[in-house]
Amino acid sequence: MVRPLAFLPYLKVFEAVSRLGTLRGAADELHLSPSAISLQLRKLGDATGIVLFERNGRNVALTEAGRDFSRTVSQALAQLSMAVRDSGRHDGHAHARSLSVSLPTALGVAWLSGAVVEFAESRSISNLIINEAIVADAVDWERSDIAVVYDNPPFAGRWWQLLSEVQLKTVCSPVLFPRLDLQHRERRLNGITLLHEDDGQEWNKWAIAARVDLQGSARVRVPSVAHAVASAVQGRGIALLSDVLTGSYLNEGRLIQPFSTAINAARAYYFVAATDRADDPLLQAFVTRIAEFLKPTKN
Structure with missing residues (x-):
């Protein structure tokens, strides 16, 4: 049977390891030894009865139960810190x-x-x-x-x-879709301009993964992802962008994703x-x- 609140002394270590993913990183941040970190995690597991981590080489990864516990702990620690700070106000007025x-x-x-x-x-x-x-x-x-x-x-x-x-997928304006050659065995972009903010390596990586020929397409390097988004919406080219940036445009139909292939961003x-x-x-x-x-x- 879990003794009520027996795990409280170990939550700070658990939060640091959960966030950083390594015992060494947590030890450096908290000015403890890795062995002390391991001991506290073991005591936390014993006190809660939850299998919190699994080994991943030199790192540790949260189990599904550990992830649920981690979210609860993060919120609880934030609320406790807020309560302590609020109780320390002497004038009784909101600052x-x-x-x-x-x-x-x-x-x-x-x-x-x-x-x-x-x-x-x-x-x-x-x-x-x-x-x-x-x-x-x-x-x-x-x-x-x-x-x-x-x-x-x-x-x-x-x-x-x-x-x-971040995962990157191709996006373009619907007006460019008819120009794409998606039926041919060797799929091509048919000269549609490639928009990118790096040196072009992400486009090359995507082309290999998608088996798409980029020959004949001009390349335009823009100063930021914001320019790539704007240019794609305006029908000026095709860009490699994340759904995190393009979700609203995709929902509104101002952008489409002509290929399903995605690559991990750098x-x-x-x-x-x-x-x-x-x-x-x-x-x-x-x-x-x-x-x-x-x-x-x-x-």
Whole structure:
């Protein structure tokens, strides 16, 4: 029989391992030894009776039961931190709060800016500032409390958490669909312009996976994904983009996905913040809410 609340001392370690995916990463963050991390996880498993992790090489992966427990723990810790902070206010008056968030341009335009504004309204935040940056190194940390970046960890000296992995599919305006040669054994794009923001390697990777000939197609390198989205909607070419960015356009019929082949992007979306702000209840609530906003658009 599980002794009530016997697991509470081990939740901080569990949260760190769940978020980082490695014992070493959690040990470094919490200034503990890996053996101490393992011991606390074992005691947590014994106290709850739940099999929380399974080994994946040198890393650990949450079981299905572990993932459910992790979501509950993250929300509970955020609520407890909020309760402690609120109880420490001496004047009894609500303080005007501010929040500064950095977002990738395309993701902000697609849906995230609206989600951030809604979050601020729900929390009665009187001063919301939205900045722009794509990768963590470009974030102005003097002006940003938390960032969503399209990048790859590790982010030195920062706390981070995965928001969404990214899969890329071809999208184009419906007006271009008749030009695509999808019936021929060697499928071709028939000269439709390829829109990309990298050096073209993602298009080459996709072409191999989809067995599509790219010969004859011009290539246009744009400064950001936002430009690729806009150009595709305007019928100026075909782009490799994520449903996270194009969901609303696909639902409205302004874009279509002519091929079913998808490839993994070279980067993913992450929340990033200063390490000493990782336990801030407002930032934790922000992470939880934005992740919830994203769920309906996932594949």
